[in-house]
Amino acid sequence: QQSDANTLNLCVDPDWMPFEGLIDGKHTGIASDYLSLFSELTPYSFNILPTKSWKDTTDRLKAGDCDLTLMLNSSAEREKYLSFTLPYFFGPNVLVSKNDIPFMQDVSAIGDLSLGVVSGYRLLEEIPLYYPGVNIQVVPSEEAGLVAVEQGVLDVYVGSLYSTNLLIQQLELTSLRINGWISIQDKLRIGFTKPNEALVPIFNQAIDKITTAQHNETLYRWSNVQVIKETDYTLLYYFLAGGSLIILMLLWRYVVSAKVMTVLSNKNEELEQVKQALTSANKNLEYVSFHDDLTALYNRHYFMSALKTQFARLSREQINSVIMMVDLDFFKKINDQHGHMTGDKVLKEFAGVLTAALRAGDIAARWGGEEFIVLLPEANKTQSLSFAKRLMKAVEQQSFEADIQLTISIGMSQHKIGDSIESWIERADTALYQAKNEGRNCIKELA
Ligand SMILES: Nc1nc2c(ncn2[C@@H]2O[C@H](COP(=O)(O)OP(=O)(O)OP(=O)(O)O)[C@@H](O)[C@H]2O)c(=O)[nH]1
Secondary structure (H helix, E strand, O other): OOOOOOEEEEOOOOEEOOOEEEEOOEEEOHHHHHHHHHHHHOOOEEEEOOOOOHHHHHHHHHHOOOOEEEEEOOOHHHHOOEEEOOOOEEEEEEEEEEOOOOOEEOHHHHOOOEEEEEOOOHHHHHHHHHOOOOEEEEEOOHHHHHHHHHOOOOOEEEEEHHHHHHHHHHOOOOOEEEEEEEEEEEEEEEEEEHHHOOHHHHHHHHHHHOOHHHHHHHHHHHHOOOOOOOOOOHHHHHHHHHOHHHHHHHHHHHHHHHHHHHHHHHHHHHHHHHHHHHHHHHHHHHHHHHEOOOOOOEEHHHHHHHHHHHHHHHHHOOOOOEEEEEEEOOHHHHHHHHOHHHHHHHHHHHHHHHHHHOOOOOEEEEEEOOEEEEEEOOOOHHHHHHHHHHHHHHHHHOOOHHHOOOOEEEEEEEOOOOOOHHHHHHHHHHHHHHHHHOOOOOEEEEO
């Protein structure tokens, strides 16, 4: 249902502030900041199809009316109809209860208490998996869950720190406290419907380009996280007039509650620190597991999983695509003559030259040592040959560390009917072997 090739139909969650919302039909929240970034960093523009609820949004994604949604966790259920980018926004999930429940370090501390979870949220799939036996009560929305805790119908509610905290403030649910945290974090990604899964690597590249400063700016603009700790002094004033005995009693009560508040406030600080440490550790882990640390290109593991995601569609629709193996010639000599450190610099410089030559949607990765692999989806023979020649020329013109004159050998294979991922890569590898045997600094192709 795309209105033109570069316009995507976007469905959002109309009621999940500060992540996103539709206010008078206008998209707002953290997701709207990221939408502006994606409009700049990709060739796509977005047409927002208004929906009434998150359920309506998921129904329209399943029906294929929308092409994507911007901020959601992946889950086994959602993988059935969506393909996900890398996560780009991380946030903790917290436990909310009335004041009189002690601080809860994770879901296991809940015991027999009832726990409210919103219908359709991924937490509903994952909490029973990680914490079997918890007394879960399904609620229709975050607001309904928090109000149920305020009214004593539910003991605890679990949800995102940012959205629950905003709702507690907006609805003035002053008896509620953010009173613990759970180890299941939100890792929010873009979800594309299956017919649009080819866009995943393009948006992954855009996500890679978002700077830490841009992430932080968005987080600070919208999160405004102030864990609520207000004390109601009205009763105190009233009883003060009543007599010194009552004053003494109240003073005693006040001292006790102040102590509780201090403990709570320390816990909230701890929670904030844990949250920050978790967020950056997770980001780092994601990055390290998908990238090569020397060249900062994707690694073999990421390449294989991205290829797997695209392969079914390329095969099914018989889309012309090419795999290219690129190997630096006589690299051992460079190490031997100039040292390993110089060798490392040359590898990094080459990765820069390779990255600059890519089109949006191409995926390049370090295959191992001085060998690199490139997937050119939707490229015919002429286009891929011209890419290979352009790359060889760029390497020839690059002034590498220590004035090294580098050349490369390239083996290419066009995807053909009946190919498996392995047979396709193996032909590119054989073509590279031939290029090496025929004197290097050349391109060989196996159909
Ligand atoms: N500096 C550096 N060298 C590496 C790295 N990984 C692999 N190498 C070196 O790359 C060299 C590859 O040598 P060979 O497989 O003989 O290939 P070659 O010398 O490039 O020769 P041809 O590929 O046949 O042209 C070895 O000396 C490895 O030690 C790395 O991360 N840094």
